[in-house]
Amino acid sequence: MCQTTAFKIVSVDGGAASGKSSTSRGVAAQLNLMHVDTGSHYRAVTLACIEAGLAPEAPLQAFLDSLELGTQTIGNSARICLNGALVEDSRLRTDAVNAAVSHFAALPQVREKVKQFQRAQAALARKESFAGLIMEGRDIGSVIFPDADLKLYLQADEATRAARRKEEGQNDAISKRDELDKARKTAPLTIPEGAIVINTGKHSLEEVIRLVVELYVGNPINPSDL
DSSP: OOOOSSOEEEEEEESTTSSHHHHHHHHHHHHTEEEEEHHHHHHHHHHHHHHTTOOTTSOOHHHHHHOOEEEEEETTEEEEEETTEEOOHHHHSSHHHHHHHHHHHTOHHHHHHHHHHHHTHHHHHHHTTOSEEEEEESSIIIIIOTTOSEEEEEEOOHHHHHHHHHHTTOOOOHHHHHHHHHHOSSSOOOOOTTOEEEEGGGSOHHHHHHHHHHHHHTOOOOGGGO
């Protein structure tokens, strides 16, 4: 296992199926980092709203104020809890949640609900003696951790991303989600300032993980390899 002595924060941004989760999990395992999938946070809030019969245009603040977000670490993964209960991943990736999550995630009150919770994950990672934190999402390097030690932006063409979703057995309108995520007024999907862009469609997962590990430990990378 590779480790460096200083606690580091790695931000990983990108659109749907760009490889954020698989890359972040692999890097976390190699470097003993705590992995946080912020998409699961928005999916969990979306799930809670759907189950409460609330649409994105409904008054949500009172419901959000009553909703308790928590974390349970399982291995290197920081898993989302709602009102003290761990949420199974299968419940977060239904067609209903896939269709609604970008609409709920675009709401300022939803983003404010999760922002401080997400920032607090760094303190939790330190408390639990991880070597660092790797957090993935769509506004990590731009909003949540703009001073991250390493900023990454993963991308791939739409056909590659659609094929990945199909292999996962999921129905996800990738291009529509990209449009919604980039167009929202609050914390839109963008390439963060100073982020290193990696085209995951050019590489195998193992190669992308290797590149990120090399960047984390400070080894030089040929730009053509990205």
